[in-house]
Amino acid sequence: MGAAVRTRFPGLALSLAGIAVGLGIWKLISLSMDDAVMPDPLATYRYIADNLFNSEYLVSKGFSDGNGYLPHLWYTTRNVLAGVAAGTVIGVALGLASLRLKVLREVTDSITAVFGTAPIFVAAPFFLIWFGIVSTAQILIVAFYTTLLMYVFSRRAGENVPAGYIESGLTFGADRWLIMRRIHLPGSVPELAGGFRIALAGAWGLAGIAELLGAQQGAGFLIKFFATAFVVEGMLAMIVLLGLIAIVVDQLVVVLMLYLTRWAESGRVN
């Protein structure tokens, strides 16, 4: 706690130690259970390595042209990235615009008041039925969810830009759209960064379950397949892989955000 803590070990060593402890806990759990129920870390690693690029198992079941898990993972990743990107652009544009346009604010508030809080998941079946079980469906679900979240976040971030900046812009004779573009938008980025990462984190699960329910490919589809065949290592492997991809993407986002906010006073890190 606090700033004045001296440790003898550098941060990296502690992180690695923490990961080791985490793996150790996993190993302990797997030891106390049947291998078929909870495979241990090493076995999972070997399983992934065996199946990632070339999965004989999948071939034997009639899927894929021997390309393993990779194409499925890519399918999910692509849906998430595209959906989040589209949703962010629309959500932020709407959110910032709503600061100025009262009508827009009221219209969207009345909708988000209902949907924003209800589990988006409930809307998923509707999408699947009405839009058909196509790739676009998952992207749409992710985009819809991201738009909602980014709308709320950008609204709040825009409102939190200190009034002094807005007034200063006004006294220079800037019109409302210039103020939106050069004051609200850059000024909201630091606060938006956190919200963006939250939206992104949730998008993986959403895409996964959408695929689980109605796709013919993707990580979620594989999970469903493994579930029906009781292949625990398969399910676990997919989840772990998705988690790892999510972490890598998240870290890239962090780097991007650090660049976009390189002008900011060094403050809190989230």
Add this chain to the structure above:
Amino acid sequence: MRRIGRALVRSVRRHPAAYITWIVILVGWEVASHIVPESAREGAPIVPSWEFVWTDSFKAISGNWTQDWGAPTPVSGGEETYRGAFLALGYHSLATLVRLILGLAIGVIAGVGTGLAISYWAVARRMAWPPLNFLRMLPLLAAIPLFQFWLGANTRGTTTFIAFGVWVVLVVGTINAVRNVPDRYIESARTLGATRPRTYMRVVVPGSIPELRTSLLLAAGLSWSLTVGAEYIGLRDGLGSIMAVAEYFTNTGRMIVIAVVVGVYALLTFAILDRLFNRLVSWMPRVEADEGIAQVAGAGAAAAGQAARLG
């Protein structure tokens, strides 16, 4: 009654666009229900009209009532009744809410507790961060089949699953909240003579509470998703499961009814949590986060210092 009416009129006058939006949506929906071609199935239109939803579809939910008391059971040939529908909704709502509330409560308490404990030692925090971060990034919704395999597709298993998801969110959120308590309040307490444990309890912990609000609301949203998701996929009772049945038979009307019910519950959950959270920090004046922390930490620091001098 009159007061509600007047408040409503005032609300409409102040936010005309909002009400117009909803009217447009509802009317547009009704129009669509007559225009969109019927689907092949009888009683299962693609866009059901409102009348259909609130009569036939609603009554059809009584199909989910399988007890032989209270109302006729359509499953065994009885007629569809409103009473049956209410009973069915009540029963399944109860099932869902029990899992949700228990899971949420356990997860929040365990999460905040773990987070506070870990945050006390910087070494522990640094070590715990990578694995916790990894757990946080796991797509839990996609992992429902896995967890149901491990924990069982029943109430106990689902509650544990929800508690786990909430736990992860709250641990990470608490650790962040503690880190964001400004150093100067901790330093102030220490220079007043408070020991490390006392400072932690009286300054850091209360000072981190306001920032927990976001994590709490996030956890609430997540717990709804997890609950309905788990029920949809693998359970035989609960609102998510009757939603799955409705979808299987493409009963859009029934799906809408359930969606509305779930939506109302979700809104209520958020409103109640908000109220509870405010009650918890009600002794704090309603100010912006940083000012609030200042007030809390200032009072806590003074109290901690005083206690240190006396004790």
Add this chain to the structure above:
Amino acid sequence: MPNVTFESISCDFRHRSGHLVHALRDVSLEVPEGQMVCVVGRSGHGKTTLLRVLAGLQSPSAGQVMVGDRRVSKPGSDRAMVFQQDTVFPWMHVQDNVEFGLAANGVGRAERRKIADRWIKAVGLEEFADSWPRELSGGMRKRVALAAVLAVDADVWLMDEPFGSLDYFTRRTLHDFLLELWSTTNKTVFFVTHDIEEALILADRVLLVHEGRIVDDLHVPLTRPRDEDVRATPEAVELTKRILRHLGVEGGRPAGPINDRAEAVS
């Protein structure tokens, strides 16, 4: 260049609790071009409101403000303002900050660059034209704010306790900067402050605001530069005492609980 005229300005606010606050009560005032006016008063008595009404950031409940023969209705770069808080945009380099007002008024890129360069040089920050504001000290950021105001060639400079958050020595340096820039451009300046020393260093004219009204309008005939010697003359001391009287500080002791009690005891 135009005069500034306040015609029967009143400004009322409704406080959140329902209480009605009369921030300005029927203020009428005429300021000739090129005058440096300091508005002095206690916090909450209306001096900032007066400034904001002129800026166009606040609509008066009654009366109007004229700049020349134009009525003030909204903010504009003819009445540029330097705020107390840091309003140099942290996400823009110094260069872009100074060019902002020009860009807002549709000045072309090459022209903008030229004008901005000139004023960045005038405030002594040429080396920092491509720096982020966070890399500069508070005083340097204020100079950036000044350069931005100068760049748009405003008729009136509005300053709301602009140096309040800076340390004493930086403040004195910025006074010199301001006076130098003012004397070469001859603009009308409205400078709000609660610091009497600052007012005496800067002002041609001091307006005293108390409870929404202008209770005194002092001409400051002291010779410039107003160094320590000038401010120690009997004339200057008399001005100081007069201002202090209006602010409720009599005989070196402010009215209030501590001194009332002290008098009761003695």
